[in-house]
Amino acid sequence: xxxxxxxxxxxxxxxxxxxxxxxxxxxxxxxxxxxxxxxxxxxxxxxxxxxxxxxxxxxxxxxxxxxxxxxxxxxxxxxxxxxxxxxxxxxxxxxxxxxxxxxxxxxxxxxxxx
Numbered sequence: 017x018x019x020x021x022x023x024x025x026x027x028x029x030x031x032x033x034x035x036x037x038x039x040x041x042x043x044x045x046x047x048x049x050x051x052x053x054x055x056x057x058x059x060x061x062x063x064x065x066x067x068x069x070x071x072x073x074x075x076x077x078x079x080x081x082x083x084x085x086x087x088x089x090x091x092x093x094x095x096x097x098x099x100x101x102x103x104x105x106x107x108x109x110x111x112x113x114x115x116x117x118x119x120x121x122x123x124x125x126x127x128x129x130x
Contacts, residue, residue, distance in 0.1 A: 048113045055105040059095055067093055068110030075111070075118045083107065083121050 045065040074080040
């Protein structure tokens with residue numbers, strides 16, 4: 017009888033820990049799409065992820081040597097109606113998500129207007 021109570025208590029604790037565990041983490045592309053939605057940027061999740069990865073590739077191989085060049089590339093590939101702020105938000109989100117080693121390229125932007 018005592019063993020049964022102990023097993024029931026352990027089972028309850030195990031069930032509670034499973035129920036209270038953090039939900040499974042979504043994949044990176046879904047997280048990226050959700051971040052873009054917060055900026056008002058919509059579109060196909062796979063296309064946006066692909067565009068972000070291409071942006072990182074262009075930065076990595078030096079094709080786009082500045083953030084401004086990356087933003088120019090994005091402005092031609094994001095949906096019509098995407099404004100300048102959204103383009104820069106997309107760029108920052110893409111770098112933060114897919115190529116954080118490129119973050120320094122965003123550094124000089126804030127100092128240009130000072």
